[in-house]
Amino acid sequence: MEMRPLDALNKARGKRVIIDLKNQRQYVGTLSAFDIHINIVLEEAEERQDGEVKKKLGTVFIRGDTITIISTQ
Amino acid sequence: MEMRPLDALNKARGKRVIIDLKNQRQYVGTLSAFDIHINIVLEEAEERQDGEVKKKLGTVFIRGDTITIISTQ
Amino acid sequence: MEMRPLDALNKARGKRVIIDLKNQRQYVGTLSAFDIHINIVLEEAEERQDGEVKKKLGTVFIRGDTITIISTQ
Amino acid sequence: MEMRPLDALNKARGKRVIIDLKNQRQYVGTLSAFDIHINIVLEEAEERQDGEVKKKLGTVFIRGDTITIISTQ
Amino acid sequence: MEMRPLDALNKARGKRVIIDLKNQRQYVGTLSAFDIHINIVLEEAEERQDGEVKKKLGTVFIRGDTITIISTQ
Amino acid sequence: MEMRPLDALNKARGKRVIIDLKNQRQYVGTLSAFDIHINIVLEEAEERQDGEVKKKLGTVFIRGDTITIISTQ
Amino acid sequence: MEMRPLDALNKARGKRVIIDLKNQRQYVGTLSAFDIHINIVLEEAEERQDGEVKKKLGTVFIRGDTITIISTQ
Incomplete structure (x- = not known):
């Protein structure tokens, strides 16, 4: 069966992911949950700016x- | 069963949360209600700017x- | 039963509410109606700017x- | 029964209404039709700017x- | 029966209409088709700027x- | 039966069409597919700027x- | 049967594609998955700027x- 985009997210569960937002912010964290709207929950997340940790979240x-x-x- | 994003919100009920909006405003308050559209109700909320309380709401x-x-x- | 966001709006019926819009305008009035899209009807409304009444509506x-x-x- | 927002629009049928758009334009006219998307038809409409009639429509x-x-x- | 907005569009079929877009462009043409999303087809259309024909389309x-x-x- | 907007697109299949985007870009190509969301596939497409071919695609x-x-x- | 836009995406599976975003970024990679929302998964992806590789992803x-x-x- 052909892979769908949510299958790719599912394989990333428990792994560190980098998420870029429309407002130019970037969050890095362990992917713990997502749904069909691509709402996401990250654990041990941090906000980054230019590759530097800006805030622990x-x-x-x-x-x-x-x-x-x-x-x- | 795998956790979904709304489960994470559910665990935050009754706790202090920080909400960032698209228009750069930030609200802090006790999460008392949410729905699938991520409409949120906060109690004892305050608007913050640069970490300072700007307005009690x-x-x-x-x-x-x-x-x-x-x-x- | 857990409270949902529209329950909070329902409790505000007949009371004065402050509504902030995406375009930075602010309206104050008595909440008389709302629906699931959060379309709102205010009575005795006024547009405010920096806490001052700008227009009676x-x-x-x-x-x-x-x-x-x-x-x- | 509690009033819903579309009931308020219904009461405004045949009356002069002022409609503000996201792009800052303002239209004044007699409300002759609306639907659940809040698509609106005005009769004898005019575009206004700063309270002045800019164009008859x-x-x-x-x-x-x-x-x-x-x-x- | 009360008129709905699409009834007004239906009455404009075959007539010249002026359509303003969110990006400030204006198109004038004969309305030949529309649907519930307000997708529109114009015949003998022209793009206008400040009341002048800019392009025949x-x-x-x-x-x-x-x-x-x-x-x- | 009255024509609907998608009928007009259907008549344009296999013909050269010009597509303007919200971000001001313009694409010209042979219309080979479309759906109800107005997702479009063009063949032998080119990006144009001010009437000049900018890129073959x-x-x-x-x-x-x-x-x-x-x-x- | 007439081709639909998703059929064109399906034919591009396993091939290198170039994706332009609304925020002006450009990604190049091997198309491995897509869905009806046009959510996309690329493998061996890179972000490009002005035709140059900016980041391996x-x-x-x-x-x-x-x-x-x-x-x-």
């Missing part, structure tokens, strides 16, 4: 419609 | 589509 | 998708 | 998602 | 979500 | 919600 | 509503 809920790109480290 | 209804990030303190 | 229909925050006075 | 169809506020004169 | 399909106002000449 | 998939206008040459 | 999930154009190399 713990658990973060990210609304799907604000996301552009999700990549694995 | 009481109960606040936040429309889901204006939210980018929800984190716990 | 009577009954106002506000389209839900233009709203960011609804708070009680 | 006759019948105007306004797409709902461009509207922020509808008020009665 | 023939048949034009306009995506509904880009439209703000449709008026008759 | 081959087959291009254009997401519907980025389109403003589709016209025939 | 591995597997990338791109949210559909941020995409404007998908073309094949």
